[in-house]
Amino acid sequence: MLLMPDPDQEVLSRRAQIITALQAIVPGEGVITSEVERRAYETDGLTAYRQPPLVVVLPSTTAQVSAVLRYCHDNNVRVVPRGAGTSLSGGALPLEDAVLLGLGKFNRILDIDLANRCAVVQPGVTNLGVTAAVQHEGFYYAPDPSSQIACTIGGNIAENSGGVHCLKYGLTTNNVLGIEMVLVTGEVIRIGGKFVDQAGYDLLGVMTGSEGLLGVITEVTVRLKKKASSARAILLGFPTSEAGGRCVADIIAAGIIPGGMEMMDRPAIHAAEAFVHADYPLDVEALLIVELDGCAPEVDHLMDVIEKLAMKNGAVTSRVSKSEAERELFWAGRKAAFPAVGRLSPDYYCMDGTIPRKTLPQVLSRMREMSDKYGLRVANVFHAGDGNLHPLIMYDANKADELHRAEEFGADILRLCVEVGGVLTGEHGVGVEKRDLMDTMFNEDDLNQQQRLKCAFDPRALLNPGKVFPQLCRCAELGRVHVHRGQVRFPDLPRF
């Protein structure tokens, strides 16, 4: 079980005073204090962890966000920012002594500028809401995390969200042009705009994926793309995951970057088929869905190439979508894979490591051994294009130690991802979930450098503490410079 930072008793004792101060900043219903209403915010997409916040505040203007943060900063009160609360890594998990700052009221689209192929939106607008506002003109917002109907743009930036199309169209970080943000001191800064890059350091880049630890975003300029004129998908079944993996490698080696390329293993195929009836083959070990988008001649041409590569790699099923409805049906199973697995088991735990693609067979085989060891089933869906693996560990929270075993199993999977040259998280974020595994990937100097950057933004470590880093930030200690004057000046080094 994860340990969160100890609540500050002194802050808890000031709760009434803090509430009064916040009510002065955000009038009316914008401050939520009752136990029942606060409970609505006690968890996010990582439901194994729950903690009602000290108080919830829902500002609706940048000035209010600024005033709330300034108050909290001046009065040493911790703050946990929250978008829609769909984080799968516990990024928005409240703290007993922290103000939960919800951005839900920032839900307006401010400007759609098709001449510059961008839109200016508030951070509480949902991911799909952006596309919905521009699709009548043939435009869309490219990153498509599976929670896109609910998750918000602000949360997407905090987590640098991806989706099934990100190998070709990029992650959030490649599709955001500018932000307005509020520092913990209440200072409001703007970075970027309707142009690319920015003067000075790429602070927009570092804000993206910073999991709410560096600042609070109050406005976003996103890049819009024109929808491709056609799209088709092919469903490929392979007798082994090795054969499926080789086919993926061959597609990339042929110079093709598909719009989407997803793989599922046998348990995931069966679960999805039972749920959605997408007519998936049930006698294969690996199912590959490859989607090509672009002009029709390009899609037709590349589809031929892919079919040939699939045959060469021993595909036993090969079906190209003949209609938009069929293409959507191919995807329906994959998109429903999580809830489909949810039907097989009372609970499931969704993991998110990235591995070099070539190691997939080895990783799946080791995962099967772990599954036996922990006595828990696992199904795998895999963003095959970019090596992002989502093992779904099935468990029953009502059985004494199953959550614990599922967490241990999950941690072992992530250690394996790092061991084979991959990373702990591809798109779900570190949050609280992978926090204590950070040292499998980073040494003390690596983590200290990241923590020092945190100090540049938030020297009192008030923003989202207990997330991402196994240790709370100690800025005074980290900021010390140890000077060893007069040391020998490396006599063996060539000088010129």
Add this chain to the structure above:
Amino acid sequence: MCIAGRCASPTCRVSERDANVEAFRVADAKQAADVISWAAAEERPLEIVGGGSKRGLGRATQVGNMLDVSGLSGISDYEPGELVLTAGAATPIPDIERALDAERQMLAFEPPDLRALLGSEDRTPTLGGVVSCNLGGPRRVTGGAARDHLLGFHAVNGRGELFKSGGKVVKNVTGYDLSKLVCGAYGTLCVLTELSVKVLPRPETSRTILLFGLDDITGLAALMDGMNSAHEYSACAHLPQVVAGRSKVPVVSGAAASVTALRIEGPAPSTEFRAGKLNDLLRGHGRTHLIDDTDSRALWAEIRDVLYFSADRSRPVWRLSVAPAQGHKVASDIARQLDAEYFFDWGGGLLWVAIAADVADAGAQVLRTAVAAHGGGHATLMRAPEGLRASVPVFEPLPDALAALTARVKESFDPRRILNPGRIYAGV
């Protein structure tokens, strides 16, 4: 001056300016860390130099010692199937492009080669240099800049500590994305030692549709029609007549008119189809002409490398990033007030401007006012004599809160301010 990495003998020891200047040539990251630890302890600032081709970029500063990292060179890991390449920070770009070319892959951000522009033809552009300056060529509009392709790195911070960030996979959100931060930091945060970059398949074919004789407004309007269509483009530029006349591509220079260009890349059946569709779409704007692979590549290399402004090096050159649909207004404001030549890339979002040599402040005030008046953006002085690069803010000045944050970020990596101090902003 003795240029690091080019000295034939260890007797080439000091600069002409200052007998106390030393250049340390390091062979590995550990040696770099040793030098930086010493420099931090003694508070001796270091100029970080790889191939030396971009030393003229950035503010002119007086930095005592030089850290020559040209020895940190070589591709250590390249697996085409994983779309990732790892190399020493000072690996020459031509070496990387050769290795990628053999596998029909590329650096998709199309790094510009600015040697002719900057007059450093005898130097070598390196991966670390391209990344540190966050350069991106014409494909920036669809493929991103260096920042969008750096996956991870190893480096030494200003405390002399070796550290790493990111990884060797294309999808990774573990920890802060420091890869973004080092792109465009001009070596002021840390000394990069090894980089992992995302690489992509090279398009099979490249074609470019040309339109002749459009003015800035109609040229950018034509490009917008192309960019806002479903027929994927990969680059789009507009060259006023005086600039187009300097092209080495005969059909461009021989047009005796402005040239508007839109590039389409991909498999042959796809480029052929889209070229036809775009041709139909753009025909309404004027006479069109299609150029093939060789001419298309030559044209975009000229645009990428800003070769049109390489002949007369007395003219200061600026690079303006603006909202694409505002590009022509910015240009018009500038042209009305100054003796300036310019052309547009990125569909109007990038303006290269060459100012007459006798304009005080190289036109900084006029340019920055024009940018601010039309939707914002930033102006960078890319080429100018040292004196101007010392007196004119080379990078867009920052508002107070952002400037203070920038200084704190610098301090978090380099508390003694010894790594390329002042290269982008005074005190940073």
